[in-house]
Amino acid sequence: MSTISVTQHSRYQAKVARSRATSEPAWIRWVLIAIALAFLTLFLFIPLAAVFTEALRKGFDTYINALVDPDALSAIQLTLIAAAIALPLNLVFGVAAAWAIAKFDFKGKSILITLIDLPFAVSPVVAGLIYVLIFGLQGWFGEWLLDHDMKVIFAIPGIVLATVFVTFPFIARELIPLMQAQGKDEEEAALVLGASGWQILWRVTLPNIKWGLLYGMILTNARAMGEFGAVSVVSGHIRGMTNTMPLLVEILYNEYQYAAAFAVASLLALLALVTLALKTFVEWQAAKNAEETELAVMQS
Amino acid sequence: MSKKTNVLPGFNLSLGYTLLYLSLIVLIPLSAAFIKTTELSLSEFWNIVTAPRVVASYKLTFGASLIGASINAVFGLLTAWVLVRYDFFGKKLIDAFVDLPFALPTAVAGIALTAVYAKNGWIGSILEPNGIHVAFTPLGVVIALTFIGLPFVVRTVQPVLEDLESETEEAAASLGANRWQTFYKVIFPALLPALMTGFALAFARAVGEYGSVIFIAGNMPMVSEITPLIIITKLEQYDYTGATAVAVVMLVISFLLLLMINGLQWWANRRNAEAI
Numbered sequence: 001m002s003t004i005s006v007t008q009h010s011r012y013q014a015k016v017a018r019s020r021a022t023s024e025p026a027w028i029r030w031v032l033i034a035i036a037l038a039f040l041t042l043f044l045f046i047p048l049a050a051v052f053t054e055a056l057r058k059g060f061d062t063y064i065n066a067l068v069d070p071d072a073l074s075a076i077q078l079t080l081i082a083a084a085i086a087l088p089l090n091l092v093f094g095v096a097a098a099w100a101i102a103k104f105d106f107k108g109k110s111i112l113i114t115l116i117d118l119p120f121a122v123s124p125v126v127a128g129l130i131y132v133l134i135f136g137l138q139g140w141f142g143e144w145l146l147d148h149d150m151k152v153i154f155a156i157p158g159i160v161l162a163t164v165f166v167t168f169p170f171i172a173r174e175l176i177p178l179m180q181a182q183g184k185d186e187e188e189a190a191l192v193l194g195a196s197g198w199q200i201l202w203r204v205t206l207p208n209i210k211w212g213l214l215y216g217m218i219l220t221n222a223r224a225m226g227e228f229g230a231v232s233v234v235s236g237h238i239r240g241m242t243n244t245m246p247l248l249v250e251i252l253y254n255e256y257q258y259a260a261a262f263a264v265a266s267l268l269a270l271l272a273l274v275t276l277a278l279k280t281f282v283e284w285q286a287a288k289n290a291e292e293t294e295l296a297v298m299q300s
Numbered sequence: 301m302s303k304k305t306n307v308l309p310g311f312n313l314s315l316g317y318t319l320l321y322l323s324l325i326v327l328i329p330l331s332a333a334f335i336k337t338t339e340l341s342l343s344e345f346w347n348i349v350t351a352p353r354v355v356a357s358y359k360l361t362f363g364a365s366l367i368g369a370s371i372n373a374v375f376g377l378l379t380a381w382v383l384v385r386y387d388f389f390g391k392k393l394i395d396a397f398v399d400l401p402f403a404l405p406t407a408v409a410g411i412a413l414t415a416v417y418a419k420n421g422w423i424g425s426i427l428e429p430n431g432i433h434v435a436f437t438p439l440g441v442v443i444a445l446t447f448i449g450l451p452f453v454v455r456t457v458q459p460v461l462e463d464l465e466s467e468t469e470e471a472a473a474s475l476g477a478n479r480w481q482t483f484y485k486v487i488f489p490a491l492l493p494a495l496m497t498g499f500a501l502a503f504a505r506a507v508g509e510y511g512s513v514i515f516i517a518g519n520m521p522m523v524s525e526i527t528p529l530i531i532i533t534k535l536e537q538y539d540y541t542g543a544t545a546v547a548v549v550m551l552v553i554s555f556l557l558l559l560m561i562n563g564l565q566w567w568a569n570r571r572n573a574e575a576i
Contacts, residue, residue: 022466022469022470022473022479023385023479024479029386032378032381032386033382033386033388035375035378036375036378036379036381036382036383037394039378039379040379040394040397040398043443043447043450044397044398044400044401044447044450046422046423047409047412047413047416047447048400048404048412050412050415050416050421050422051408051411051412054412054415092317093317093318093321093322096313096314096317096318096321097314097318097322099310099314100311100314100315100318101318103306103308103311104306104308104311104315105306106311106315112318112322114558114559115322115326115327116322117558117562118330118555118558119326120504120558121504121508121554121557121558122508122551123507123508123509123510123528123547123550123554124510124511124528125508125510125529125531125532126333126528126531126547126550126551126554129333129531129535129543129547130332130333130547132535132540133332133333133336133540133544134328134329134332136540138540139332140332161325164325165325165326165329168325168326184308187308188307188308191307191308196309197308197309197310200308200309201310219402222402222403226403226404226405226406226407226408228405228406228407228510228511229406229509229510229511229528232510232511232532233532233535245405246405246406246407246408246511247407249405249407249408249411250407250515253411253515258415261411262411262415265405265407265411265412268404268405268407268408269404271403271405272400272403272404272405272408273403275403276396276397276399276400276403277396279396279399280392280396
């Protein structure tokens, strides 16, 4: 928590104290800024602008038609369903994992933290594959599922599972360092005052970590709605049934329906922009909160 | 560390649930890949994962990831420097946009980069007449992997650069170091652990990347086919054991990279702690 305000403090200091000896000549500054901006323009802004330009190339009517197409609507629906299931599952896990890791000491803690990070290191394609090996027709439960007329792979449950896997660490990773930094004094005080475990969680811990939690949820949601590789392996690409928005983008693109592909892509790009805006807002709020807490501590 | 009695409730429940969920979603499914390869003899496994087409895909995947991560190390460091040290119009907005590759779905990035670098695209139409082909070549793979790795170096270097005490730089200057000497003898060593962590994160992400690459790569066997695509191709041919064998190679490499990143982060944290 204190890192944010410390940072701001040093920033302030830097502005005041930075003299000629510890700063660069103006022309070097401007050259470096120009190179950085050129790099970011080339890799970020031009591709982003291309999405919207290509989407509207054939006019606004074509754009709208591509989005109200039944296939597009069902893809939007499935994307929302997958995110709506993956988000709460990983939310509960994130809080439980952070509670165990941040508030208690036990053997193998660092191994556990590394294992939680695993899905970040695994290729999305491999993430999809492992569920095919378990639930696919030739997989561990393949025959059993067939006998009971249930489908996981090439159906919605598989898509949800793959989405849960790729978004698995986000909330836990956000909460663990935050709760470690906050310590457990407030929770212990609540316990002494007679609060139960759930009361402590709801009234003390969750309010303290709300911005970190929200931050993790924003990242989880963005990845869940945008996941392509893992979902592609388990989906089977059945139109109107098991296509998420990113998968529909691929299908339309491969059918040379560029305007429609970019129209659906532009919705996802808008989602990305909203994600960035929310993220910046939450970062700003968290920094403000940290500052206020520090001020209160200093005054008391 | 002395053993203290902890009065807070919920340890068994929270740790139990964490381990159960971790096992069900991550550990057991991952073990399925390793168990599946036991159907193969060692020589069969070796033949699959060292087939010429697969080896060509490793070379492309790791080579392009290395180049992409290196580009990001250089320009990411520069971007972090500019964002922390200088003031210019629109800086806050630019700072927020650095995370775009995290937020933009990979498939969208893939078709956007292809549109930009194709023969009739904004940048492709400038490059193609000069004989530089990006779309549907290994160079396109490098571009895509640079895009998706862009935020890592910036976001790992930025906080360290912000926390750097200006006193050490002043001391270096007062001892007669010029600005460049101060940078590479004082500032750069302090940033190195974070820079290497960011590089490793960008590299690890690039190695497994699929969505943003397949559109721009052209996917020609032996030339522009990445390893994750090999797995997909084998799956589509119902060659589950073959797909799994290649996946296990990738998994082992991912594990090693993850261990290396943890080591780097530990080193970076220790460096920071020492500095304070």
